[in-house]
Amino acid sequence: MKENRRRIGRFGGLARTLRTIRYLRPSQVGWRLRYALERRRPVLLTDGEMPTSARVEPAVLPGGHVIEREAELPHTFEDLQRGSFSLLNQRKLLGPPPVEWLLGAQTRDRLWAITLHYHEWVYRLTELVGGQQVESREVEQLLARYLDDWLVRCDVDQPGARALAWNAFAIATRLGWWTRAYRRLHAVGWHERYPELHRRFLESYWKQAAYLEQHLEWDLRANHLLRDAIGLLWAGRFFDHPTARRWLDLGTRLAVEQAQEQVLADGGHFERSPMYHIHVLEDLVTAASLVTDEGAARRLRDACGKMAEFVAWVRHPDGEIPLLNDAAMGAVSSPSEALAMVGAVGVEVDQAPRRGSRHFGETGLVVHHGPRWSVFFDVGPVGPNVQPGHAHADTLTLCASVDGQRLLVDPGTHSYDLDETRRYDRSTRAHNTVCIDGVDSSEVWHIFRVGRRARVYDVRVTGEGDRVIASAWHDGYRHLSGRPRHERIVETTLDALSIRDHVSGGGRHELTGGLLVAPRWSVSETEQGWLLVHDGLRVRVALEGPSGLRREVVVAPYHPRYGVSVNTRRLVWSFAGPLPVSVSTRLEVEP
Numbered sequence: 328m329k330e331n332r333r334r335i336g337r338f339g340g341l342a343r344t345l346r347t348i349r350y351l352r353p354s355q356v357g358w359r360l361r362y363a364l365e366r367r368r369p370v371l372l373t374d375g376e377m378p379t380s381a382r383v384e385p386a387v388l389p390g391g392h393v394i395e396r397e398a399e400l401p402h403t404f405e406d407l408q409r410g411s412f413s414l415l416n417q418r419k420l421l422g423p424p425p426v427e428w429l430l431g432a433q434t435r436d437r438l439w440a441i442t443l444h445y446h447e448w449v450y451r452l453t454e455l456v457g458g459q460q461v462e463s464r465e466v467e468q469l470l471a472r473y474l475d476d477w478l479v480r481c482d483v484d485q486p487g488a489r490a491l492a493w494n495a496f497a498i499a500t501r502l503g504w505w506t507r508a509y510r511r512l513h514a515v516g517w518h519e520r521y522p523e524l525h526r527r528f529l530e531s532y533w534k535q536a537a538y539l540e541q542h543l544e545w546d547l548r549a550n551h552l553l554r555d556a557i558g559l560l561w562a563g564r565f566f567d568h569p570t571a572r573r574w575l576d577l578g579t580r581l582a583v584e585q586a587q588e589q590v591l592a593d594g595g596h597f598e599r600s601p602m603y604h605i606h607v608l609e610d611l612v613t614a615a616s617l618v619t620d621e622g623a624a625r626r627l628r629d630a631c632g633k634m635a636e637f638v639a640w641v642r643h644p645d646g647e648i649p650l651l652n653d654a655a656m657g658a659v660s661s662p663s664e665a666l667a668m669v670g671a672v673g674v675e676v677d678q679a680p681r682r683g684s685r686h687f688g689e690t691g692l693v694v695h696h697g698p699r700w701s702v703f704f705d706v707g708p709v710g711p712n713v714q715p716g717h718a719h720a721d722t723l724t725l726c727a728s729v730d731g732q733r734l735l736v737d738p739g740t741h742s743y744d745l746d747e748t749r750r751y752d753r754s755t756r757a758h759n760t761v762c763i764d765g766v767d768s769s770e771v772w773h774i775f776r777v778g779r780r781a782r783v784y785d786v787r788v789t790g791e792g793d794r795v796i797a798s799a800w801h802d803g804y805r806h807l808s809g810r811p812r813h814e815r816i817v818e819t820t821l822d823a824l825s826i827r828d829h830v831s832g833g834g835r836h837e838l839t840g841g842l843l844v845a846p847r848w849s850v851s852e853t854e855q856g857w858l859l860v861h862d863g864l865r866v867r868v869a870l871e872g873p874s875g876l877r878r879e880v881v882v883a884p885y886h887p888r889y890g891v892s893v894n895t896r897r898l899v900w901s902f903a904g905p906l907p908v909s910v911s912t913r914l915e916v917e918p
Contacts, residue, residue, distance in 0.1 A: 346770065346778035350712040358546040366489060377533040378568045379526070383513045402451050404461045407469060414442045415658075416890040424476040431487030438743045438889065444481070444492045445500040446508075449474070453511040463515065470512075471521050478527050483538060495542045496551050498535045499558025503613070505532060506561045536562035536574055543581075549598055549714035550607050553589065556581035557610050560617040579623050582614040586630040594637035595690030597711040599718070601641050602654035602740075605665045608634045615672050628674050635669040635676040638662050640685050640694050641703065643733055649703045649726040650739040651692075652710070653717035653752075655889045684790035686797070693788055693797040693817070699916060700819045701728040706786045706799040709769050709777060716775030720767035721758040722783060722801045723815045727824060729916060730864055733845045735759055736895075739886035745774050752886060761813050761828050761840045768803030768813070779806065793821040809834030811906060823915040831907040838908055841899040842868070843883060850880055850896045856912075857898055865917040870900055872910035877901045 348356060402413050410422025417439060421427045429440040452473075455466045481492045491497060509528075512518070518525040539558050544551040556578045563575025589597050589607060596604040608631060615627040642648055642662040650656070660668060666678045684695045691707010703726045709718035719737075727735040738757040741748045753771040755762040762768070770778035781803025788797045800814035811832035818825045830838055844850060848861040856868040857880065870878055883897035902908055 343770065343772060343778045347772075347776050350715075350780075352713055355546050355548065355713065362542065362546060377530065378566050378571075379529065381509060381513075381529065381532075381565050382567050383510050402448050404452075404455055404466065404469070407448070407452065407473070412443060412448065414448075415439050416888050422473075422476075424472045425480065426473070426476050428477065428481050428492065430481065430485065430490065430492060432490050435744055435746075436742065437491075441491045441494060441497050444494075444497045446504045447500075450504045450508045450511075453508045456511060456515055467512070467515075467517055467520065471517075471524055474528065475524060478524075478531050482531070483534065493535070493538060495539055495544050495558075496554050498539045499554045499556075499561075502532065502535060502539075502558045502561045502565075506565055509565075532562070532565065536565075537570075540574060540577065547714060547716070549589065549711065549716075550596075550603055550610075551714075553582065553585040553607060553610050556585060557613055557617075560614060564617055575619065578614075579618045579620055582611070582618065583623050583626050586611055586614075586627055590630045590633055591687075591689040593687040593689045594633035594635075595687050595692065596634065596637075597690075598652070598714065599690060599692075599705075599707055599710050600652035600654050601648035602650075602659055603652075603717055604634065604641075605638065605648070605659040605662070608638065608665055609660060609668065612668050612672050628672060631669050631672065632674045632676065635666055635674065637687065637690070638665050639677065639679075640681045640687075640696075641692065642680075643726075643728045644680070644696075644701055644731040645728070645733055650737040650887065651703065651705055651721065651724070651726070652719050653740045654737075655740045655887065657888050684788065684795040686786070686788040688786070691783060691786075693786075693795075695790065695795045695797075695819055697793045697795075697819055697821070699730055699793075699821060700824055702795075702817065702819055702824065703727070704797050704817050706783050706797065708783065709780050715777040715780065718769065718771065718777050719753045719758065720755040720769040720771045720781070720803075721760060722768045722781040722803055723799060723813060724758040724760040725817060725826070726759070727914075729824075729866060729914075732847075732861060732864060734848065734859070734866065734914075736843050736845050736885060736887075738843060738884065740889065741884075741886035741892060742889060743774055748884075748886075748892075749774055751884065756839060756841075757843070757883070759842050760815070761830065761838060763804045763811050763813070763830065763839075764807060764837050765839075766804065766807065768801065779803075793819070795819050804832075807832075807836070809836070809906060811836060823913055825914075826912040827909065828911075829907065829909045833906055835903070835905050837901070837903045838910075839899065839901045840910060840912075841897050842912070843885065844896050844898060846885060846893050846895040848896075850898070852880065859914075867915050867917060868898060869913045869915070870910070871913075872900065873902060873904070873908055875902060875904060876910065 411420050433440045452470050455461050456463045481488050483493050543555045559574040559578030563571050596607050611627050611631050615624050618624050647656050666676050669676050682696050686693050693704040695702045705724045709715050738752050740752055751757050755767045768781045781801045783799050783801045786799040796818045798816040804811040809832040814829045816827040848859045851858045856870040859866040878900045881897050882894050885893045885895045
């Protein structure tokens with residue numbers, strides 16, 4: 328067992344890197360090298376004379392989808408007056424101008440820092456213009472101060488600006504919020520009151536779009552490349568210019584191509600994250616409203632319809648997503664908001680909760696919604712070979728609700744920093760599956776990298792009425808001595824959820840399994856396992872296994888939203904000994 332833990336030796340880092348890049352397309356590696364070399368050179372953006380005005384008529388420039396989710400820490404005018412920014416459930420005091428814009432490579436709160444440069448807060452400020460609580464001129468003046476400060480201190484040539492502020496994804500996102508904000512401000516004549524700022528705003532918008540075109544994320548692909556396409560579409564509709572028409576054509580082609588590549592035949596998104604599924608769906612809805620080619624719009628709407636059906640199935644009874652792979656609640660539209668959004672672009676979707684069982688074969692997810700139990704069983708790949716960055720080592724994990732209450736949860740996603748929290752969120756030991764010898768079932772490392780990947784075989788799903796039986800096995804531990812193999816069978820009846828784990832192979836190994844319980848449930852030990860109680864519901868958990876099987880309750884972190892950590896309880900079993908080993912866990916609702 329100690330030998331297995333030492334397998335990464337003197338040349339382990341190089342071997343792990345090779346196991347990671349072997350799955351990538353050669354073009355991805357080439358683009359990454361090109362961009363790395365380019366960071367050392369000055370930026371040259373020349374593409375003819377830019378226009379001096381924008382096309383803001385509603386018929387020419389659609390509004391696009393605006394995310395109206397409720398923020399836990401909303402920006403107020405008073406917050407921004409004193410330079411307090413509220414993003415991803417955290418507040419930071421950065422100003423007032425001059426603002427600490429967090430330029431350069433950030434080692435902590437990287438996601439927060441790049442979100443700051445998305446400029447959704449700019450759009451939210453413009454929503455206050457013409458309101459009852461704050462004088463419009465005060466809002467315009469504050470916004471002018473912030474924009475002026477950002478345009479000067481975050482220009483592409485400023486030290487550290489290219490790391491996050493001019494990251495392609497950030498630019499593409501910012502162009503969307505700037506376009507929406509510009510329409511609001513133009514309607515009240517701000518461009519006449521701030522002519523010089525208006526000129527510099529348009530100049531920066533143009534420069535950002537040109538930079539985006541030259542730095543499309545062909546190295547990362549996946550949802551990043553699609554967001555880049557959305558940015559080009561915004562820019563292509565914003566200006567009346569031959570270059571803008573080129574951006575529009577390129578954005579249209581990219582959006583259609585990426586919809587075809589990323590949306591699987593069963594409607595799932597190929598990154599296998601319910602959160603990023605909705606994130607991509609939001610972008611495709613926006614694309615469908617921005618493209619001017621009707622054939623392209625029709626293909627985008629078709630993709631939205633397929634994705635919407637997946638959303639209708641993959642939601643807990645509380646209306647929110649299961650936190651499979653990288654996922655956080657509140658970071659994208661809720662499932663009901665996403666379905667309504669799809670309907671707004673002319674795609675008919677039945678928004679009612681689904682009932683029964685569904686196996687999304689291409690995505691690799693078994694979903695069951697019965698009278699009492701809702702279960703989500705992960706039987707798919709960790710993600711696409713070209714970009715598994717949002718993958719967790721969670722093969723054969725499951726999440727569940729009972730009588731409308733979320734019961735078994737995944738750890739969620741706290742942040743995207745290179746730290747122990749990120750390591751925990753992605754680890755096998757944090758998920759509702761089996762870990763062998765303390766090794767992750769897929770080789771997740773750094774922040775977004777994956778080397779060796781678990782593959783799932785022999786998926787079988789049968790269901791009738793209240794009952795569904797689903798089974799599969801994976802080879803994520805084939806590199807360990809004795810070549811262990813984890814097989815799991817999940818079964819639901821009206822009152823019970825059963826999980827049977829069988830680990831075959833040879834030699835002695837340490838096995839650990841467990842279930843992460845949603846925070847509101849109380850946990851107490853019983854003779855056979857545990858008793859879970861919440862709001863009048865009582866669920867008994869019975870454990871059966873070989874002699875020497877140990878069980879305990881440990882405190883474990885749960886990250887339901889970005890930046891939020893809640894302590895909850897994890898039901899843990901462990902065994903050390905020879906294979907094969909079988910362990911059964913039965914959760915039954917008491918009458």
